[in-house]
Amino acid sequence: MNAIEAGHLVKRFGTVTAVNDVTITVREGEIFGFLGPNGAGKTTTMRLLTGVLTPDAGTARINGIDIHRHPLDAKMQMGVIPESSTVYGDMSAEQNLHLSGQMYGMPRALREERIDEILSRMGLYEKRRLPVRTFSKGMKQRVSIACAIIHRPKILFLDEPTSGLDVQSRRLVIETIHQMNEQGSTIFLTTHNIEEANTLCQTVCIINKGKIVAQDSPERLKKMFDTTQSVEVSFDRPVTRDLFVAEGILRAEPCGDKWRLYTDNPDLVLKYLIRSAERESIGITSLTISGPSLEEAFVQITECA
Amino acid sequence: MEIPLFLRGILVITGKNMRLYYTKPPVLMFGVLFPLFMFFAFFVGRKLDLTTFFPAFLAMMLFFTASSVGPLITPWEKREKTYERLLSYPVTQDSIILGDVVAGAIFGMGISLLVWVASIIFVPVGVTNIGLFVLAFLLGTLSCSALGALLASPASDSPPNVMIFSNLIRFPLIFISGIFVPLAQMQGLGLTLAYCSPLTYLVDLFNAAMSGTSVFSPLVDCGVLIGVSAGFILAARVIQKRNLMKGM
Numbered sequence: 001m002n003a004i005e006a007g008h009l010v011k012r013f014g015t016v017t018a019v020n021d022v023t024i025t026v027r028e029g030e031i032f033g034f035l036g037p038n039g040a041g042k043t044t045t046m047r048l049l050t051g052v053l054t055p056d057a058g059t060a061r062i063n064g065i066d067i068h069r070h071p072l073d074a075k076m077q078m079g080v081i082p083e084s085s086t087v088y089g090d091m092s093a094e095q096n097l098h099l100s101g102q103m104y105g106m107p108r109a110l111r112e113e114r115i116d117e118i119l120s121r122m123g124l125y126e127k128r129r130l131p132v133r134t135f136s137k138g139m140k141q142r143v144s145i146a147c148a149i150i151h152r153p154k155i156l157f158l159d160e161p162t163s164g165l166d167v168q169s170r171r172l173v174i175e176t177i178h179q180m181n182e183q184g185s186t187i188f189l190t191t192h193n194i195e196e197a198n199t200l201c202q203t204v205c206i207i208n209k210g211k212i213v214a215q216d217s218p219e220r221l222k223k224m225f226d227t228t229q230s231v232e233v234s235f236d237r238p239v240t241r242d243l244f245v246a247e248g249i250l251r252a253e254p255c256g257d258k259w260r261l262y263t264d265n266p267d268l269v270l271k272y273l274i275r276s277a278e279r280e281s282i283g284i285t286s287l288t289i290s291g292p293s294l295e296e297a298f299v300q301i302t303e304c305a
Numbered sequence: 306m307e308i309p310l311f312l313r314g315i316l317v318i319t320g321k322n323m324r325l326y327y328t329k330p331p332v333l334m335f336g337v338l339f340p341l342f343m344f345f346a347f348f349v350g351r352k353l354d355l356t357t358f359f360p361a362f363l364a365m366m367l368f369f370t371a372s373s374v375g376p377l378i379t380p381w382e383k384r385e386k387t388y389e390r391l392l393s394y395p396v397t398q399d400s401i402i403l404g405d406v407v408a409g410a411i412f413g414m415g416i417s418l419l420v421w422v423a424s425i426i427f428v429p430v431g432v433t434n435i436g437l438f439v440l441a442f443l444l445g446t447l448s449c450s451a452l453g454a455l456l457a458s459p460a461s462d463s464p465p466n467v468m469i470f471s472n473l474i475r476f477p478l479i480f481i482s483g484i485f486v487p488l489a490q491m492q493g494l495g496l497t498l499a500y501c502s503p504l505t506y507l508v509d510l511f512n513a514a515m516s517g518t519s520v521f522s523p524l525v526d527c528g529v530l531i532g533v534s535a536g537f538i539l540a541a542r543v544i545q546k547r548n549l550m551k552g553m
Binding site for chain 1 (some may be wrong): 309310311313314317320321323325385386387389392393394395396397467549550551552
């Protein structure tokens, strides 16, 4: 059974078509990444799927329930984490979670048990009675996530959940996504963080200018653009770009203390680098060959569209 | 399954509104202090018969308190970005509007009852028809809080702007609704304007309940208050739905 089925969704704001004939299918139990550049229509699509906005055309089904005909039944199936950490600042973390639990009809005893469990897991138990407005951005986001998962939703929607978070909070968010997925929840994740989508998602869908331009597994998407690979190399002393003017090197980019060389023939580039290093008496401190990246695929797909 | 979910949504939203918004400064300012200041400014030290004017004062108090919560909630939630989360819960926009109306009505009811109980210690005001008095309270809080929900409908995420707008609408109403000049003494344009104000019918209903005299039949007063309540809620629904169609 499909967890999410959206067919030919259209949403216009005045003369702007934000979502243009979007059709998506998300299988039950998968982590689905919804990628796109800023303003591509990711958030609007998510709002249409979660019943926050009504489409001008098209349908959306959540676990087989039409979200726009039976919004309440459909919303009971899902938890939503909107883009900004939308929790009530004047309430404590505990009160925010109680409110969420009440919205989903959870009895008080179950709420209390679940709130203690989630807040402990999120590292917020000690601060559960403090007003959320005193929390950092990462802590607010954790409360926001806790509010969305308190009722163990079958489908979890996350809109840019790690945007602007510190490393610890980001890891907690990713761990929570994994845990929810392992427990059987389907995850719909909108992001423009390619690496996140690459490591988390089983399926990636790319939207650009309101239209779906690609949908497949990250590996297959990368293979669509498998002519380009990259070699990352660093030396024991600075070198200039001139060193990388050679057969087989398509493009060279400085990348921190390394150079990233794009090539369609890594073997040729490796041999050239070793020869050049010997000739110039410079030491190679690291050397990595990377396959085609999802980022590269993303850039090419969105540029072509 | 949808109807119990719908009703639960209204209850939970009402509880949330009561917890979050009753103590917000704009609500206390325009809902409690403002009508009290109006009372002191217009009634105290003017040798007016307080027994005669008390029903009108009670109606004014109820009008300001019940209509002060609604205008704050939606713009506040939009500004804090909690409105989107609220819409993603198992609630509809209708349950949000009705939750706002009920929260405003309870606030108006509570404060006005408190004022009434405190007043009867000092002012010898009786109630000639307890049934009508209860009805006046119920319909008054409903219609005024429905007006509050309607006043929150403009597409704005700025609570101060919406509060100013709501006062621009509410403030003139108290001068044309038989509060400072009894309806029976009004004539011409003033009387015509009074007929257009829903507050007039609330003042009249309180007069009927407390002094036994009224300009209109209580049935007319009740009918008008029920009608305007439904009208305000429907208008709020249409405007807020239209706003949402345009985006968050």
